[in-house]
Amino acid sequence: MRDLATEFQAERGRLLAVAYRMLGSRSEAEDAVQETWLRYAAALADPAARAEIRDLGAWLTTACARICLDVLRSARVRREAYPGQWLPEPVVTPLDEGPRADGFAPDPAERAVRADQVGTALMVVLERLTPEQRVAFVLHDVFAVPFTRIAEVLGTTDAAARQLASRARRAVQAPDAPRHTADTGEQRRVLAAFVAAVESGKLEALVRVLAPDVIVIGDSGGHFPAARRPVVGPDAAARFVLGLFGRAGRYGGTLRARPVLVDGAVGLQLETVHSDGRPLRVVAALAVAGGRVTGIFSQLNPEKLRDLTPLESRDDWPPRW
Template identity: 40%
Template sequence: MTDEHAQRFSELRPLLFTIAYEILGSATESDDVLQDSYLRWAQVDLTQVRDVKSYLASLVTRQALNALRAGARRREEYIGPWLPEPLLLTEQDASSDVVLAESVSMAMLVVLETLGPDERAVFVLRDVFGFDYDEIAAAIGKTEAAARQVAHRARGHVQARRPRYTPVAPAESARITAEFMTAAAGGDLTTVLSMLAPDVVWTADSGGKASAARRPIVGADKVARTVIGLLRQGAQLPDIRVELGVCNSAPAVLLYSADHLEGVFTFEIVDGLITNFYAMRNPDKLAAVAAAREITRGADV
C-alpha cells in the first residue's frame, strides 16, 4: 500500500460507501466491503488504472454483490419484516440532492430489496450514480448489451413499486416530528390522528430479538394507538432519553435508555402528513447508528 493508494481510496470513500450501502442496505456490511476492497486495492498497479473512480466503483460493486448473495439465506429466514439498517447522516438538508435523498430513503431501499442482486446493482449504478453501461458491465461481469437489458428490467420493476417521494425542508420535518412526538407522548389521540395519513403504515424490524409487531400495522387509528402505547411503555424505562436526528434523509427519533439505544424510528412525510413509520428495534442493526455517515453521488478526484 502506497500513500497514493490510500489517498485515492480516502477521497472516494464516501461515494464507495454510498454505492455499497444502496446495494446491501446495511452500513455494517458496507464497512466490511470497503475494508476488503481497500486490501484488494492495495495490490493494484496504479499505472494500469485509467479511471480510479470507475475501477474502485467496480471493485466495491463486485464485493457488495458477493456479500448480498452470501446473505440471501439469512434474509429469507429473517423473523418479521426486514428493514435496512438506519443510516445516521452528517448532512441534514436532503434538498441539496433529491436523487440521493430518495435513493437512501427507507421506502426506496425496501423496493430495491425486491430486486435480484444484478438488477439492484445495475439500477443503483445507472439510475442513481450515472455510470456508463460499459463500466456497469465490467462491474457485474456481463456484456454491455446484457447490462442494458438488466437496467431496463430493474427500472420497470422499481417504477411499478416506487412510492411517491417529496423532499421536505429540514425545518418543516423537525417541526412536524417534534409536534407529533409531543402529542403522542401526552396521549393526545386527536392531534396524533390529525397528523397521520389515513393509510399510514407502521413497519417494525426486530429480527425476533426485541419486542415489536411482526406484521405491518395499517391505518391511522391503529398506528396512532400503537405509537401512544409504545411511548407510554417507553416512559417506564430507566433514564429514558429521546433525541431527534436524520436517518436515511428523513426525520428520525432515537430512543435511549441511559446510554443504550433502544430504537430508531424514521418518519416519512408527504403533504404535511406522516405516511410511514419505520421502527428499527433489532439491536444488531442499531449498532450501525453509533456514528454519522457522509454519503454522496459525486467525487472530486
C-alpha cells in the same frame, strides 16, 4: 512513487456510500470497501493489472460493486431466515448537520448519506429487488454510472443492464412503495406535529398526521417483541404507535428522545427500558410526503445499533428542537 493510501482515501467516502446503498448494512459496506482496497493494492502490484487502471474512480467503483453483488447474493438466503421484519442499519447524524459534540466532523460515509438524502424509505424498497436489479439501479440512478460499466459489473450486455435498472425503477415507483418526497424543512414540521400528536395521546390527533397509506415497520432481530408484519393504514398505525409510547411510560424507565437525521432524513433516536428491565434503544426514521407521515421505520435490533451515540440526561421527552 504513488501514495496508494492517499489515492484510495480520496475515493473512500463515495465507495462507502455506494456499498451502503447496495447492502443496507454499514458494517458490510465497510467490509466491502476494505476488500476493494485489498484488490486495488494487489492490482498495483501486478504490472498487467495496473495498466488496466486508467480511471481510478471507475475502476474502484466497479471492483466494489462486484464485491457487493456477491454479498447480496449470499445475503438473500440470510435475510429470508431473518426473524421478523428487516430494516437497514441506520446512519444517524445530528439534525443540524453541524459538527459533533466531540468536535469531530462526520465520517465520509455519513457525509455521503447526507448528500444523497435518500432516506430509509428507499432502502426498504430496494430490499424487494433482485441483487442484479439493485446493483443496476444504485449504480445508475443514484450514482450516475454508465450502463456500459454496469454491464461489466453484472457480466451482461448494456441492453440487459438497462432493463434491470428499468425494472428496479418501476418497483421503486410502485403505488405501494413508501413515498418520501419532502424537503428537510417539511420533514421537520411533520416530525414536530407527529411528536405533539403522540404526546397528546389522542388517536384522532395522530391519525391526522398520518397518510392514508402509512406503513409501520419494526426490526428487532428477534431481541424484542415486534410486529412480524407491517402495520398499514392510519388508524391501525396510530393505535400501534400510541401503544408503544404508552408502554414505554409504564415500564418505569425514563423515555429519552432526540431529533436526528436517519440515512439523511428526519427521525428520532429514543431510549427507554423494556418490560423485562433491559435497556431499549430505538432509531425511528420517518418518510414524509404531502405534509403527512407515509412511513415509520423503527430499528431496535441492538446488533444494528452498536455504534449509536448514547443519549444524555437532557434528551428528555418530548424532544427539544
